Amino acid sequence: MSISGELFSEERSADVVARSFDGAPDPRLRRIMQSLVQHLHAFVKDVELTEAEWAQAIAFLTETGHRCDDVRQEFVLLSDVLGVSMLVETINHRAAGATESTVLGPFHVVESPRRELGDSVSLAGQGEPCLVTGRVTGPDGEPVGGAAVDVWQADDEGFYDVQRPGVIPEANLRGLFTAAADGTFWFRTVVPRHYPIPDDGPVGRLLRATGRHPYRPAHIHFIVAAEGYQPVTTHLFVAESPYLESDAVFGVKDSLVRQFPVVDDAERAAEVGLPNPFRTVHFEVRLRR
Ligand SMILES: [Fe+2]
Numbered sequence: 001m002s003i004s005g006e007l008f009s010e011e012r013s014a015d016v017v018a019r020s021f022d023g024a025p026d027p028r029l030r031r032i033m034q035s036l037v038q039h040l041h042a043f044v045k046d047v048e049l050t051e052a053e054w055a056q057a058i059a060f061l062t063e064t065g066h067r068c069d070d071v072r073q074e075f076v077l078l079s080d081v082l083g084v085s086m087l088v089e090t091i092n093h094r095a096a097g098a099t100e101s102t103v104l105g106p107f108h109v110v111e112s113p114r115r116e117l118g119d120s121v122s123l124a125g126q127g128e129p130c131l132v133t134g135r136v137t138g139p140d141g142e143p144v145g146g147a148a149v150d151v152w153q154a155d156d157e158g159f160y161d162v163q164r165p166g167v168i169p170e171a172n173l174r175g176l177f178t179a180a181a182d183g184t185f186w187f188r189t190v191v192p193r194h195y196p197i198p199d200d201g202p203v204g205r206l207l208r209a210t211g212r213h214p215y216r217p218a219h220i221h222f223i224v225a226a227e228g229y230q231p232v233t234t235h236l237f238v239a240e241s242p243y244l245e246s247d248a249v250f251g252v253k254d255s256l257v258r259q260f261p262v263v264d265d266a267e268r269a270a271e272v273g274l275p276n277p278f279r280t281v282h283f284e285v286r287l288r289r
Pocket of ligand 1 (some may be wrong): 083221
């Protein structure tokens, strides 16, 4: 008796398995699965994966899944430290003159409360006071009034509210603002500190085993969105922060690094409702149509 069709072999494994997806009705899913199989088999052959290593990989992925809940997404972290999040982001948002994007990160896990322009997002009241000003424009420099500006950041010790429930007030350093008719926005906050990504799980173990540090340079997260334009997910990085050159998740882009200069001007401080002196940063956001 002879079997029609090709059986599995070491040499031809990728092609044999890829062909099993030939009948997938969705052509995009077919393409993705066939390419995945080709690369995955090439990788296994390249390193000649042992059975123990394969079992370890399965255990690692299992544990990664078990570490996911409402406020912790270990798979996003894994994607981040492998540079995949950044690659997907970059491929999908080739900027061409618009504000560059960067990773969403794992901390946009609660809805930002709506706040009025000028409000402070610092509910805990600790840290170096900072005035953030900005303007949202479109490709021709036209102001994008009414743009939604969603902001979240770590505090002066490098923690997000969700990491220390009961210690940090809920929604601390989060806010959803609406840009004024001329596209401008402004709010009060504190200067964020660099921080380690959550490293008490399998991804942290992977970093330690490979001699990598878990730190991200200090940054403020933004999602800016407006009808008729493509939203941008990005950060502003603090120029003085350590780890700008070695962000654990590869999120830094030159165009997103800003000085946060000190303003020593009692009159201006009173005007914006901050103690004197205070820090400032300005963000011109250019959206694509
Ligand atoms: Fe962050």
